[in-house]
Amino acid sequence: MLTEHMLERVNQLDADLLSYATVTDELARAQAELAEQEILQGNYRGPLHGVPVALKDLCFTKDVKTMGGLKVRRDFIPDYDATVVEKLRNAGAVLLGKLNLTEGALSAYNPDFPIPKNPWGETLWAGVSSSGSGVAVAAGLCFAAIGTDTGGSIRYPAMANGVTGLKPTYGRVSRYGVLPLAESLDHVGPMARSVTDAAAMYNAIAGFDDRDATSLASGAVRIPPLIDTELKGLRLGIDRAWFSNGTDAGLLQAIETAILKFSEVGMECVEVQMPQEGPMEYRNLWLPLTGYEAFQAHRDFFPSRAQEYGGYLRAVLEIGMKMSHSEYVEANQKREEFNQRFNAELKKVDAVICPSGGMVFEVDSAAQYGDAEAMKEVVKHFQGQFTIPADLAGTPTLSLPCGFNDQLQPYVMQLLGNNLAEATLCRIGNAYQSVTQWHLCHPNL
Numbered sequence: 497m498l499t500e501h502m503l504e505r506v507n508q509l510d511a512d513l514l515s516y517a518t519v520t521d522e523l524a525r526a527q528a529e530l531a532e533q534e535i536l537q538g539n540y541r542g543p544l545h546g547v548p549v550a551l552k553d554l555c556f557t558k559d560v561k562t563m564g565g566l567k568v569r570r571d572f573i574p575d576y577d578a579t580v581v582e583k584l585r586n587a588g589a590v591l592l593g594k595l596n597l598t599e600g601a602l603s604a605y606n607p608d609f610p611i612p613k614n615p616w617g618e619t620l621w622a623g624v625s626s627s628g629s630g631v632a633v634a635a636g637l638c639f640a641a642i643g644t645d646t647g648g649s650i651r652y653p654a655m656a657n658g659v660t661g662l663k664p665t666y667g668r669v670s671r672y673g674v675l676p677l678a679e680s681l682d683h684v685g686p687m688a689r690s691v692t693d694a695a696a697m698y699n700a701i702a703g704f705d706d707r708d709a710t711s712l713a714s715g716a717v718r719i720p721p722l723i724d725t726e727l728k729g730l731r732l733g734i735d736r737a738w739f740s741n742g743t744d745a746g747l748l749q750a751i752e753t754a755i756l757k758f759s760e761v762g763m764e765c766v767e768v769q770m771p772q773e774g775p776m777e778y779r780n781l782w783l784p785l786t787g788y789e790a791f792q793a794h795r796d797f798f799p800s801r802a803q804e805y806g807g808y809l810r811a812v813l814e815i816g817m818k819m820s821h822s823e824y825v826e827a828n829q830k831r832e833e834f835n836q837r838f839n840a841e842l843k844k845v846d847a848v849i850c851p852s853g854g855m856v857f858e859v860d861s862a863a864q865y866g867d868a869e870a871m872k873e874v875v876k877h878f879q880g881q882f883t884i885p886a887d888l889a890g891t892p893t894l895s896l897p898c899g900f901n902d903q904l905q906p907y908v909m910q911l912l913g914n915n916l917a918e919a920t921l922c923r924i925g926n927a928y929q930s931v932t933q934w935h936l937c938h939p940n941l
Contacts, residue, residue, distance in 0.1 A: 499528035499590050502548040506592065506637050509941055512618075514610040515631040517553045518561055519593040524548065527590045534588065543696040545588030550638040552629050553594040554601055555581055555684075556673035564675040565599040565625075567608050567804040568797040578673025579708065580642055580684055580701045587700040592638050595628030600790070601644055601677040603874075604808035604866030611864050614656060614856070615939035616905055621859040621874070623653025625677075629687045630657035635941055640688035640697045644674065646681045647782055648853050648883030651910060654687060654895035655852040658906025660925070660935060661687045662694040665916050666890030667712035669698075670705035678789035679710070681782075681887045690935050691894070691925040695719040698918060715916040722926040728762035730924065733845035733912075738770045742879060744855040750899035750907040751849060754928065758849075761927045768841045768848060771834060771885070778884040781834060783812070784819060784827040785888075791816030808866030835889045842891060842914050847924055852895040852910035854879035886912055894921040897934040907934075 503521050510516050531546035551557065554564050556574035563569050577585070584591070599606040603624050612627045614620035615635040623630045626643030630653030633641050643650040645663045654661030662685050669684040676682055686697030704713040734755065740748055759765060773781075791798065791813050798805065798813050805813070842848060857877045863870035886893045892913045899907040913921040929935050 498546065499524050499548050502592055502638065509635060510637060513613045513615060513631055513635055513637070515595055515612045515628040515635065515637055516550070517563060517594045517596045517628065520560055520591055523560070524590050524592050531588050531590060541586070541588035542700070544584065544700050546590060547639050548590045548592045549584060549697070550592045550595050550629070550632055550641045551581065552597055552626055552642050552644055554597065554644055554675040555642060557581055557591070557594065560594065562594065562675065564601065565597045565606055565609050567606050568801050570608070574673070576673065579670035579705045580674070583701045583703075589700070595632055595641060597628055598625040599806045599809045600794070601625035601646060601649060601675070602790070602809045602812060604806055604871065605864055606806045607865050611861060615941060616658065616856070619858045620856050620905065621656050623649070623656040625649040626653045626687065627656070630654060630659055633657065633659045633687050633689060634939060636938060640686055640693050642701070643685060643687045645683045645685060645887060646677045646786065647887055648880065650683070650685050650687060651883045651893060651895050652853045655854065655906070655908040656856045658897045658908060658937070659687055659689060660691055660694050660897065661685065661895040662698055662918065662922070663886065663893045664698060664702060664918055665712065665892045667710045668717070668916070668918065669701050670708040670711050672705055672707040676789070676793040678786040679793065680789060681785060683887065691896070691922050691929055692722050695722060695922045716919070719919045719922050722922060724923060725927040725930045726762050727758065727924060727927050730763050730920070731766045731845040732758050732763045733768035733841065733848035734765050735768050735770045735848070738772065739850040739882070743851055746901045747851055747855050747907045751851070751909050754898045754909055755849065757928055757931055758924070761931060763924070766845050768844055770841050770848065771837050773881060775878060775880040778880045781827075781830055781888060782880070782884045783815065784823065785831065787812050787816035788819045788824045788827070789816070806866045807868065808871065831888050834885070838885050838889050839891070842912060846913070846917070846920055848912040850882045850910050850912065851879055852908040853883045855907070856905050882910060891915055892918050892921055894925045896925050896928060897937070898932070899934055900937070
């Protein structure tokens with residue numbers, strides 16, 4: 497019944513929202529029937545058993561198309577499942593389908609692919625590459641979704657759609673069978689309506705995988721049950737000069753209110769001094785790495801089939817194609833120098849609070865399809881100083897709804913954590929959600 501209910505919602509609502517690239521209704525029904533039989537027989541696999549979820553269409557699914565928003569992969573059908581798909585299946589989750597995204601998981605859509613519509617307003621931006629995941633979760637078209645994050649693609653759509661997003665430590669969730677954008681920056685993680693749901697997804701997909709050379713084998717993986725809402729002894733890092741610069745006034749007030757809530761549940765507020773680079777300086781750290789690695793990932797198709805790429809991704813691949821290996825090494829050296837400064841501040845506290853990439857805004861299709869002039873207006877809204885650092889450093893983050901403006905557009909904050917601190921971030925986030933109700937507010941569809 498639960499799966500049929502969700503498939504009915506997808507059928508009724510997604511013709512307008514366009515979050516799904518492929519609906520796997522027959523597979524979902526078969527998995528739901530199996531889950532029901534197992535549960536009735538006493539073989540309960542855990543909190544995801546029988547729960548309908550969806551996947552960003554970067555994740556390989558055996559015998560189901562995996563397009564990655566790419567025209568060159570429009571007919572690609574993998575012959576195996578990605579590790580995250582295997583793990584969700586082993587947890588008993590039901591796969592509703594694959595979710596739309598930007599081209600190759602960068603910042604613009606291929607002209608041959610649809611743009612997901614934000615359920616809070618059809619003229620509002622739905623986020624970057626995990627936009628379909630954010631829309632589907634916010635609209636109640638799945639109970640949780642898999643997203644990926646290379647420069648902010650869990651954080652931005654969480655912000656735009658008002659949902660909870662967990663970007664794990666780099667290597668904590670396997671990337672095997674996930675189409676890459678930039679392999680040293682790509683993270684795989686859950687998007688859901690609450691921290692408890694995100695933690696359940698994370699527990700199902702995290703862990704060492706010997707098929708992924710960057711997979712981490714050290715440290716405790718699972719997030720314990722989120723029952724402790726007392727945060728005494730934990731430290732919240734605050735740098736108002738940093739997180740206020742260029743940030744929407746209403747969002748700033750929402751963050752200040754959240755800081756008071758964290759104090760009420762026992763956290764000690766501590767001043768930190770985050771690196772003060774601006775959005776363009778971060779972009780200049782990030783773009784050469786992304787361009788070089790993206791070109792390596794697309795060499796089977798680019799430049800031989802360059803005409804099938806949208807203009808934005810094509811331009812970034814051309815940057816990577818023109819770079820030398822020595823330039824890439826130099827870019828990584830700059831990255832490491834930044835990471836040392838960033839991690840030094842993080843280590844002073846248990847979490848640092850800031851926006852989850854800015855504030856949702858109105859946007860037209862020309863900009864989202866990568867028109868160079870129109871994109872300039874979009875880029876102005878990106879607060880990459882709050883998203884790019886944790887991808888460069890590979891550190892975990894948690895995005896949390898924290899209010900709305902007068903137009904019922906969501907405010908979302910972000911907690912930055914130390915390496916392998918997913919459990920701490922979720923403990924903090926769950927305590928916040930236990931004394932607030934912002935995550936329970938959903939668009940009226």
